[in-house]
């Protein structure tokens with residue numbers, strides 16, 4: 001489907017040729033959406049055309065405007081403000097766009113691009129449950145994946161589980177010492193929370209040991225290094241790396257608990273993966289890459305045996321790739337994982353959704369892979385996002401620092417129940433359906449509020465504001481959709497026809513068609529920018545415009561049949577577009593609420 005820019009740009013080019021017997025270069029045909037307060041749909045800049053017209057901007061505008069109107073019946077009027085020609089399209093033009101929309105299957109989505117994109121998101125450590133930061137991560141990952149699919153790309157969603165290392169040994173050790181054999185079943189505690197409890201316990205005891213040592217005269221640094229607990233955890237890691245049977249078995253058991261817990265959280269949140277990578281499998285291939293880099297002379301081995309890459313020419317520093325004792329670091333496994341993924345998928349782009357505290361790590365990873373000679377390294381894109389916080393005093397977990405993902409979702413569903421019971425008439429809805437609805441609204445509020453904000457920005461998640469049925473919120477969009485669906489249900493009960501009739505469109509209807517018409521372009525732009533926020537804000541513009549229209553227009557009570565039939569069609573497409581857009585955000589829209 002051609003966009004209005006493309007259409008007008010062709011008309012403009014035609015007009016210049018007709019007027020001045022010369023072709024304007026594409027770069028001189030500049031069109032923008034007309035500013036809100038000015039009459040018109042698109043504005044053409046005259047300045048780049050003056051070389052061809054050899055006239056003043058005003059005169060050029062007048063001539064071009066007149067020519068456009070003469071040659072093209074779909075241009076209704078024009079006006080000139082300084083060097084800007086504002087063009088207004090006719091109702092007939094927008095009527096044709098409505099026809100396009102009505103006749104397009106999967107409206108908004110683009111045809112297959114042939115490109116494969118791998119997107120990694122979530123990527124938790126296995127020593128504790130997911131928190132609010134992971135929620136932003138998972139929502140971004142899931143919706144960017146949907147967005148890229150809507151742009152026609154083949155998308156592979158992957159997760160990296162950092163399942164080995166000192167962090168998980170801490171939980172394991174504390175469980176061994178103080179757990180008395182507790183399991184998720186025996187304790188009734190969700191697996192990831194149970195393991196997290198022991199991580200907290202380790203930390204508390206470790207801190208106690210450190211202050212004891214400091215009281216005996218050790219420095220803080222010495223105390224941190226010499227506390228018996230940390231020494232034991234380190235010994236446990238060495239035993240793990242040697243493949244010690246007992247430790248491996250404990251590690252497997254506890255990780256299994258954690259995965260069961262994570263899966264439950266993912267299910268509630270509504271995210272999935274095509275493939276899960278485990279650090280315990282990929283760190284070894286990372287070591288192989290490093291050996292090869294040494295052989296090729298790209299990497300340096302220091303006297304103590306540690307291996308480094310020099311990134312100083314590129315404005316970074318020297319980066320450790322392997323410790324002196326041969327054990328691997330965070331970077332090691334990322335080298336291996338990236339290469340494995342390329343071999344499996346031959347991706348055209350690899351996106352990592354990871355918080356901005358790791359900006360430096362991903363700059364270094366990309367550069368290191370480039371230097372090691374992997375041409376696909378240039379396709380790596382770090383989708384970096386800012387911190388998300390809650391207003392003070394809200395739902396802080398026991399440790400007092402992080403907000404637990406499961407607790408927050410539960411709280412949202414609870415609030416949705418309270419709000420809906422106040423605002424909606426749901427008495428005739430079966431209880432299980434009500435419960436599903438509250439989940440849809442609670443999670444819709446959470447997801448929308450987080451996704452409407454540009455990923456780069458630090459944000460405050462305000463649970464109360466997020467669920468306001470009349471605000472810039474998910475529930476507002478959901479409610480708009482449900483409202484339209486209710487009208488369409490009534491129309492169906494009355495067996496009213498729905499379709500294009502060519503009935504004259506009013507100004508408000510044209511406004512709505514304009515917004516609908518922009519949907520495919522919006523999906524393109526949001527995909528290019530890796531930004532679901534553009535889609536979220538789009539749904540708000542559409543819903544707001546629709547509500548104004550619906551407030552002042554009758555649909556079911558419209559006496560003119562042709563108008564009624566076409567209005568129902570418009571409603572159908574507003575609802576359909578809201579649904580598609582919200583689907584991209586990973587948000588369900590209810591049929592009623």
Ligand code: ARG
Nearest residue numbers: 123124125160162334352354
């Ligand atoms: N597990 C890491 C953490 O919690 C994040 C992993 C990000 N992904 C990656 N490929 N390094 O900090």
